[in-house]
Amino acid sequence: MPATGEDLGQRLRERDLAAAPAVLNLVESRAPGHKDEIAALLAAVSPAALGGEAPAHVVGVTGPPGAGKSSLLSELVKAWRAQQRTVAVLAVDPSSKRSGGALLGDRARITVDPRDRGVFIRSMAAGGRLGGLAPATRAAAHALAAAFDVVVIETVGVGQSETEVAEVADTVAVVVQPAGGDILQFLKSGITEIPDVLVVTKSDLGQVALRSRRDLNAALRSLGARDTRVVAVSSLAPATGFDDLLVALDEHRERLDVPARRLAARRASALADFMAEHGERGLRALGGRRAAGKLLADEDASLDVPALTRALEQAAAA
Amino acid sequence: MSEHPAHRLPERDRPWMMRTYAGHSTAEKSNELYRNNLAKGQTGLSVAFDLPTQTGYDSDHELARGEVGKVGVPIAHRGDMRALMDGIPLDTMNTSMTINATAAWLFALYIVAAEEQGHDSKLLQGTTQNDIIKEFLARGTYAFPPGPSMRLIADMVAYAVTAVPKWNPINICSYHLQEAGATPVQEIAYALSNAIAVLDAVRARVDEEIMGKVFSRISFFVNAGVRFIEEHAKMRAMSALWEEIGRDRYGVQDPKHLRFRYGVQVNSLGLTESQPENNVQRIVLEALGVTLGRDARARAIQLPAWNEALGLPRPWDQQWSLRIQQILAYETDLLEYPDIFEGSKVMEGLVAELVEGARAEMAVVEEHGGGVEAVGYMKAALVDSHRERIGRIESGDLVVVGQNSYESTEPSPLATGEDGGILTVDPGVEAQQIEALQAWREQRDAGAVEAALEELRRVALASDENIMVATIAAARAGATTGEWAQALRDAFGEYRAPTGVGEASAGPVAVGSELEELRDEVARVGDALGRRIKILVGKPGLDGHSNGAEQIAVRARDVGMEVVYEGIRLTPSQIVTSALQEGVHVIGLSILSGSHRELIPTIIEGLDEAGVDAPIVVGGIIPDADVGPLKNAGVAAVYTPKDFDLTRIMRDIVALVAERNGVAAASA
Numbered sequence: 008m009p010a011t012g013e014d015l016g017q018r019l020r021e022r023d024l025a026a027a028p029a030v031l032n033l034v035e036s037r038a039p040g041h042k043d044e045i046a047a048l049l050a051a052v053s054p055a056a057l058g059g060e061a062p063a064h065v066v067g068v069t070g071p072p073g074a075g076k077s078s079l080l081s082e083l084v085k086a087w088r089a090q091q092r093t094v095a096v097l098a099v100d101p102s103s104k105r106s107g108g109a110l111l112g113d114r115a116r117i118t119v120d121p122r123d124r125g126v127f128i129r130s131m132a133a134g135g136r137l138g139g140l141a142p143a144t145r146a147a148a149h150a151l152a153a154a155f156d157v158v159v160i161e162t163v164g165v166g167q168s169e170t171e172v173a174e175v176a177d178t179v180a181v182v183v184q185p186a187g188g189d190i191l192q193f194l195k196s197g198i199t200e201i202p203d204v205l206v207v208t209k210s211d212l213g214q215v216a217l218r219s220r221r222d223l224n225a226a227l228r229s230l231g232a233r234d235t236r237v238v239a240v241s242s243l244a245p246a247t248g249f250d251d252l253l254v255a256l257d258e259h260r261e262r263l264d265v266p267a268r269r270l271a272a273r274r275a276s277a278l279a280d281f282m283a284e285h286g287e288r289g290l291r292a293l294g295g296r297r298a299a300g301k302l303l304a305d306e307d308a309s310l311d312v313p314a315l316t317r318a319l320e321q322a323a324a325a
Numbered sequence: 326m327s328e329h330p331a332h333r334l335p336e337r338d339r340p341w342m343m344r345t346y347a348g349h350s351t352a353e354k355s356n357e358l359y360r361n362n363l364a365k366g367q368t369g370l371s372v373a374f375d376l377p378t379q380t381g382y383d384s385d386h387e388l389a390r391g392e393v394g395k396v397g398v399p400i401a402h403r404g405d406m407r408a409l410m411d412g413i414p415l416d417t418m419n420t421s422m423t424i425n426a427t428a429a430w431l432f433a434l435y436i437v438a439a440e441e442q443g444h445d446s447k448l449l450q451g452t453t454q455n456d457i458i459k460e461f462l463a464r465g466t467y468a469f470p471p472g473p474s475m476r477l478i479a480d481m482v483a484y485a486v487t488a489v490p491k492w493n494p495i496n497i498c499s500y501h502l503q504e505a506g507a508t509p510v511q512e513i514a515y516a517l518s519n520a521i522a523v524l525d526a527v528r529a530r531v532d533e534e535i536m537g538k539v540f541s542r543i544s545f546f547v548n549a550g551v552r553f554i555e556e557h558a559k560m561r562a563m564s565a566l567w568e569e570i571g572r573d574r575y576g577v578q579d580p581k582h583l584r585f586r587y588g589v590q591v592n593s594l595g596l597t598e599s600q601p602e603n604n605v606q607r608i609v610l611e612a613l614g615v616t617l618g619r620d621a622r623a624r625a626i627q628l629p630a631w632n633e634a635l636g637l638p639r640p641w642d643q644q645w646s647l648r649i650q651q652i653l654a655y656e657t658d659l660l661e662y663p664d665i666f667e668g669s670k671v672m673e674g675l676v677a678e679l680v681e682g683a684r685a686e687m688a689v690v691e692e693h694g695g696g697v698e699a700v701g702y703m704k705a706a707l708v709d710s711h712r713e714r715i716g717r718i719e720s721g722d723l724v725v726v727g728q729n730s731y732e733s734t735e736p737s738p739l740a741t742g743e744d745g746g747i748l749t750v751d752p753g754v755e756a757q758q759i760e761a762l763q764a765w766r767e768q769r770d771a772g773a774v775e776a777a778l779e780e781l782r783r784v785a786l787a788s789d790e791n792i793m794v795a796t797i798a799a800a801r802a803g804a805t806t807g808e809w810a811q812a813l814r815d816a817f818g819e820y821r822a823p824t825g826v827g828e829a830s831a832g833p834v835a836v837g838s839e840l841e842e843l844r845d846e847v848a849r850v851g852d853a854l855g856r857r858i859k860i861l862v863g864k865p866g867l868d869g870h871s872n873g874a875e876q877i878a879v880r881a882r883d884v885g886m887e888v889v890y891e892g893i894r895l896t897p898s899q900i901v902t903s904a905l906q907e908g909v910h911v912i913g914l915s916i917l918s919g920s921h922r923e924l925i926p927t928i929i930e931g932l933d934e935a936g937v938d939a940p941i942v943v944g945g946i947i948p949d950a951d952v953g954p955l956k957n958a959g960v961a962a963v964y965t966p967k968d969f970d971l972t973r974i975m976r977d978i979v980a981l982v983a984e985r986n987g988v989a990a991a992s993a
Contacts, residue, residue, distance in 0.1 A: 108847075110826050115891030244819075
């Protein structure tokens with residue numbers, strides 16, 4: 008008999024990290040009977056049930072292929088573990104869709120001690136398009152945030168992916184390699200939202216990395232983004248820059264109005280889940296995106312995503 | 326009448342160097358084997374090291390479990406090397422060592438062993454394989470990241486050219502590329518691109534005026550498949566391109582320096598487990614392919630044994646292969662003529678085709694940044710080629726006698742003996758070796774070892790100093806293979822090579838109705854489970870032969886499963902953790918090194934403890950005698966090289982998942 012959503016929620020509330028695999032198996036399930044279980048799970052870890060926002064720092068790590076995200080995560084996880092923080096990584100695979108087969112190879116590149124129970128890594132299929140998040144990933148992030156100290160969502164891409172990750176994460180770190188000129192263009196043209204932290208990898212390349220960092224700082228200043236920290240790291244032994252990166256991530260979290268960001272995240276997730284189920288037609292039934300947003304804003308701030316989604320569904324049916 | 330006719334040589338050519346790739350259990354046992362082989366007429370040695378030695382771990386390391394003495398001999402320190410070469414005069418012997426990531430270390434041990442025998446290193450002849458790019462691409466025994474690995478190679482070449490001038494410090498391998506599925510064009514192009522990467526790295530570390538000498542010390546280790554005419558053309562094409570590279574890229578003038586020198590191990594990929602006696606015919610033809618034409622004849626040959634797909638060959642099996650070489654060299658008239666293909670339109674045409682194809686492919690590698698940077702590109706291309714080859718075998722387009730055609734057979738008397746026709750390594754070897762290693766560590770001067778390793782770490786970080794001097798000093802001081810490699814891992818970091826499967830092109834080669842049906846079934850079972858079927862494909866142990874695992878991973882994706890594939894060299898606890906965290910429905914494990922008897926039960930125990938109840942299937946070189954015990958330990962199915970039909974394996978796996986999860990069979 009598989010664990011129920013409520014049981015799993017209870018275990019997460021007690022910060023039982025061993026519940027994570029079963030939690031993921033449940034939120035990924037499309038079996039008809041599981042929809043209610045997923046709703047029960049998320050209700051059990053909602054702000055209402057927790058008496059406040061889930062404690063984790065939810066960090067989005069995103070960037071173009073080959074930027075060095077996995078090596079970076081390897082070092083980041085190590086650094087967090089050295090501070091005794093527990094970490095869950097949701098590695099979203101860009102090549103896979105829910106509709107077809109997929110090769111998930113990323114976890115191999117994140118080197119951790121397999122016996123360390125404070126680290127959980129799960130590969131997940133992407134949503135419908137590049138950088139898109141599947142509903143299961145959003146649900147997993149919301150749920151695991153109740154138990155882990157850090158929840159990382161790793162996605163690939165530049166542009167759309169930051170927007171989607173930003174809807175779930177407290178802090179978004181965009182990873183670029185030096186001389187990856189695209190990011191400059193994207194920033195200037197507004198295709199890319201301004202990240203909370205910009206990480207330049209391969210800083211062992213010296214001058215090239217330094218120049219990249221300067222260029223990015225200049226671009227951010229010209230956009231008036233004074234809060235975005237640019238950090239240079241090297242994942243090659245001996246790894247450097249990770250102390251600075253941890254500080255930059257933590258500082259962003261400290262400055263953040265977490266309840267406000269989380270509330271926005273839950274509303275965005277609910278709308279995304281509603282859209283995944285009911286499409287543009289459903290949205291029209293609600294009277295469009297603005298009306299949907301207003302509807303959500305009128306709901307109780309401590310509600311979980313499925314509850315908000317249900318509210319939208321009821322309104323659409325009315 | 327001193328004139329001799331143009332179609333005959335004035336005197337019979339000297340035959341090539343004859344070797345057998347050998348070594349297992351312990352240095353003493355392997356030494357005995359070498360002496361026997363030499364007494365049978367073998368003219369050189371080819372040392373097979375076990376996987377811990379090849380990847381830089383001592384026998385008592387966690388990753389060495391089950392691997393000690395299996396596919397080769399464990400060599401931990403100069404005492405082991407002394408025992409391995411005992412009674413073999415190193416001033417006249419020609420020794421080839423299949424060693425790569427730890428080549429500098431084993432080379433140092435060999436130099437010190439010769440020293441102990443009283444021989445100057447200037448006299449030493451032989452080869453260290455030392456080709457790391459093909460380890461990243463195909464063979465998997467790498468230890469350090471690409472940058473430092475190339476530096477180790479460059480240091481060895483620079484050192485050997487002056488201090489051990491008769492030694493071939495690197496043997497660029499196209500062999501393993503063909504085993505990984507390379508077409509002849511890919512084999513030529515990737516091997517030569519690799520050689521260019523090495524030469525460029527060496528050029529940055531030596532004086533320009535010795536580049537001619539450096540160029541002349543680069544030798545090759547190639548493969549020869551059963552399409553032996555084309556394979557011969559391949560050797561001629563490589564020879565022509567090599568000369569061109571020497572002249573144009575490195576300004577080498579001396580014709581002697583420009584000569585393409587190569588050794589061969591003929592193809593194992595085409596050897597079959599079914600009707601294994603047929604492999605002898607294949608081996609003979611392959612040997613002919615690399616000896617037929619004088620202008621592109623191999624300098625050294627080692628032949629596999631007929632029973633390689635069954636398990637480890639016994640001394641008698643290896644003797645049979647040596648006799649093939651001796652009959653070719655001494656009984657036939659092969660060595661009496663000048664080049665028999667001179668003026669052949671067919672040969673010229675084939676060579677021109679290959680040269681042109683290889684040039685184009687080398688340009689693509691260059692565009693990707695050269696041999697080191699293009700590893701990901703080349704790996705994906707190899708996985709694709711191999712996938713196509715398997716597709717052709719499955720469809721019957723490529724005939725493999727006894728496997729996909731002419732399958733009916735009388736029982737083979739060769740494989741029915743008490744030993745099942747293979748060699749089994751005494752499982753007690755590992756414990757003995759660990760005990761001997763610990764005794765070695767206790768009797769040596771610990772202070773001297775620590776000082777030598779400290780110096781090694783310093784030199785490793787000071788990238789402008791040659792690593793060989795400190796390495797030889799550590800060998801003299803009595804350091805071990807694991808200690809040497811750990812010192813460098815500390816300095817250089819570790820590395821995981823790209824698996825190639827993520828980039829392999831989507832969609833099956835041959836979309837048949839069978840595959841379509843299977844996809845529907847995968848979707849149906851996935852719907853019933855609530856999630857898409859998820860499979861973990863794992864390679865436990867140190868074995869780097871990942872072709873099988875890669876093809877299973879790609880095919881599982883193609884039929885619609887979610888596949889977690891993490892590449893090679895996983896510990897049992899890594900596999901257990903991945904299976905648990907990823908929530909997989911089934912686990913496929915691949916082992917070719919013979920360590921399945923130790924590793925699989927350990928993994929099953931770990932899964933039980935973690936509460937993972939996914940069924941396990943095992944693939945690899947698994948002798949018949951081991952299938953029963955594996956199934957008793959809880960393995961659901963075992964697949965060996967004769968199970969070439971991947972779609973059938975997939976169908977089994979889907980049925981297994983359905984059954985374990987109580988999903989009813991599809992209605993007919």
